[in-house]
Every structure is written in structure tokens, then in C-alpha cells.
Amino acid sequence: MAEPALALVQSSPSPARAQIAFDNVALTLGGKAIIDTISLEVAPGEILCVVGASGCGKTTALRLAAGLYEPTGGSVRFEGEPMRAPRREIAVVFQDYGKALLPWRSAAGNISLALETIGMPAQQREARITELLAKVGLAGHAAKYPTEMSGGMQQRLQIARCLAQDPKVLLMDEPFGALDAMTRQGLQDEMLALVASTGATVVFVTHDLEEAIYLGDRVVGLLPHPGRVGLELTVDLPRPRDQLATREHPEFLRLRRALFDFIKASE
């Protein structure tokens, strides 16, 4: 795991080291400033969580990082290079998994979509699909259609499809927001294990302050109108995290309080 402290050094940018860097990024959509000058760096292997009141621009910031929007001011860089379009090294896990999956393709077929697109030969795909399904706990569900799966399973499937891209970065927009508490906690731990095994960099948007602290190496709080960084917290909690021990840790409680106060003040 990269040292989170490195990424905190905002005043002396280190473009070569940052996986994703926002340089005075601003975005105006339809004459309205949605994001105004965000500067931020995400180190390789880091898990950065983004919180903020509804409508403050979290999704927009994530879309900028994905290359789905082009900034109207400043620049977004990926490994030092300016980003103009989405790239395969950056996978996006959308919140609305029901819309992001192809309903006419089975679980295997949905993963295959990514493998076909990266040009994997057909005879290699099946083994890779089986491996990926097993990785996200969907072994034996290859033939199921998304509509035959629960919400948690569908989101796992979307994550598996993202992993099929072999991404260096996972951008996740409230991926567990629509799931019940039990499923959500299970998926949090699964995601941490997956990320630890792949070494991917993660930017994770969430409404849930505890989730942000539980998952993150660092938590960024955005302020609304226009969206900008209002708070940065380094999460100094031991890994691997544990649903009970971590959440009872005094540091966890302190961070939760700080985030809570921030959100309260920003609304």
C-alpha cells in the first residue's frame, strides 16, 4: 500500500508520482459553474474517498477523473499526461448497476463485453470469465441474466466487468448506495480485499461518512455551489480493516465526528 501521506503534499505537486491529478480544475455546464478549482492528487494504490452534501459535485468530479467530462479550466492528468478521453486503465463502477449492465447478456456475457473490447482471443475468455466471477463471489452464476440476480450480485458483476479491463484505477460512484446494510458491509470488505490483491488506485464517492472512513486512506469533503475541496483527512487506521474493531477505534470516532461537523456546516 502506498503511503497516503505522500499524496497529501498539495503545495509541491509531484506529477510523475500521482496516478490522477487535478490541477486547478474547473467545470462549467450550461453556464453554471459546477466545479471551481479543485486541486487534488491521488497516489498509486491509494484509496481516496469523496464525501459531500447531495448535489455538491461528487459525481461530476468523478466523471472528470474518468475523462467523461473535459474540464473547462485547469487540467486532469493521468500519470502526468493530460486526459482528453476515457481510457481503459480507468474503470468506472456506476451506482445504477441495473442500467450499467447489458440485460440481454448473461453474467458471463457482460464480463465478456470488456474482454472482447480489449481484444482477448475467444478461447482465452472463458477461463478469465470463470476466474473473475469467482473473484467477486459469483462462481456458478455465469449463465444468469442480470435481472435474475439480486442488487448485490449485480453490483459484484459490474465490479467483475471493471476488473476485466485490468484497470489501474477504479472510480466508484456510490457503488453500494442502493444496497442494504448487511450486503453493503460484505461488499466493502470484498472490495478492500480485491483492491489489496490488484494494487489498484481507488476513488470512492459515497454519502455514507462511516463508509468513507472505513475504506479510505484519505477522505476529501467537497463544498457545494460550486464544488470545491473543503476538507482533507488522512485516515490513520490499521489495515486490514475490521467491521467491528475499526468502527470502534477512537481514531475512527474522531474522524467521524470531524466529517459529521463538516457536512453539517456545509449544508
Next chain:
Amino acid sequence: MRWSVIGWRLASFVVAAGLIALWQVAADQRLVSPVFLPGPDRAWASLMRGFTSGDLLAKLMGTLTHMAYGWLLASIGGVALGAMIGSSKAMRSYVAPTLELLRPLPVSAIIPVAIAALGLSQGMALFVIAFGSVWPMLLGTIHGFAAVEPRLYEVARVLHMSRLAVILKIALPSAAPDILAGMRLSLTVALILAVVCEMLAGLDGLGQWVLLSARAFRSADLFAGVMLLGLIGYVTALAMGAAESRLLRWQAARR
């Protein structure tokens, strides 16, 4: 569940058999002059005679060919054009008003124009059938392409899918239910127009057979032709339904 299906099949069979029996009784009792209404026995005999010693098979093939060519042409054209129009917002707003103007135009109004331009030819029939049956597919495809979940296009962008791959793997399958529903509607239109064209242009087919039989007061032959036409409509609709439920298997999971 299974039993109720079998029950319904049986019931519909009984109804059909009852209607045929009624027809036979009406004919036997001469409720209608046999010049106009042959019994099912005579119609059947005429049907068999047409196949064995007459050229009914050739007429049947003629109608099927007209229908198939026109329908296929309309399918290819309709889906291609619909995909082009449906996948671009600008195209939709430019072309939609024209389509709305053309669509309610009765095809029968087009026929004289087609005859004037193309003569009483196969080409005319092909044009009329294709033009008449293109609408459900064209509009279905436009609607289907316009209604593709935008999130899926973003998935495609993130994956760097090519334009062709996006059309083949995302837009087309997503629009498939609308397209197939259009194709099913078009099938009926194509059959009707095939018959009309055969009657008007004297092209080899059941339309011509029916018309000539009627003119010669050969009511049994006339009914044989009509029965065959009904059968074509029924069988093609059945085949289309089977193709649809196979291609849209994934929708069964949703229901």
C-alpha cells in the same frame, strides 16, 4: 400451468372445428348459393386438386416470394435507416416531421404512382410491398435506438468500444424488442400488399388466383386460395413469434 395451456389449445381447436362444421351445414342446407359458398369439403378437394394437377403450388410460392423479398428489403432498409435516424438527436429532429407526414399516407395511394413509374412489373410490387411494410420497422428501430440507456453508451466510452461495436453490441440488442415488434406487424402488411399487387398487376401468385377464380365463379378454388392465404399469415406469424421469443429470451427473466 401446463394443463391450462393444453386446455386453451383444446378449446381453440374445438371452436375452429365447430366453425368448420357450421360452414359445412350452411353449405349443405344451401343457405347461401353454392356459386358463392362452397362447403369445406369442396374447398378442400379444390385445394388438393390445385396442388396435384393445377399450379396452386406455383401461385403459393409466388406470393411467398413477393412477400419475402418485399419484407426483407423493408427490414434491411428500415433497420439501417432507423438506426441512422435514431442514433442521432439532430437527425431525429430533422427527419421526424417528414416521417410523420409520410407515415399515415395509405399505401393504396402510392400504388398508382408506383405503377406509373415502374409499370405492372415485379419491381413495382417489390417497391409497393417494401414501402408499405417499412414503417413499423423504421419507426420501431428509431424508437429503439433513441431509447438506449445512456449509461450503456458511457460504459462503451469507458471501454473504448468502436462505433461499429457500439451499434452491434449495445444499440441493436437494446432496440431488438422494438425492431422485432415492427417486423411482426410488417409481416401482415407485406402479405396484404403482395396480394393486392398480384391482383392489380396480374403477377403470378395467390392474389391473381383468387381474383381469376372469383371472376370465373369457381368458388371452391377461390376458397382454397383464401384458405392458403390465411395459412400463410398464421404460419409466418407463428415463426416470427418463435424467433422473437428465442431472440428475446433475456426478457423472459425480467417478467
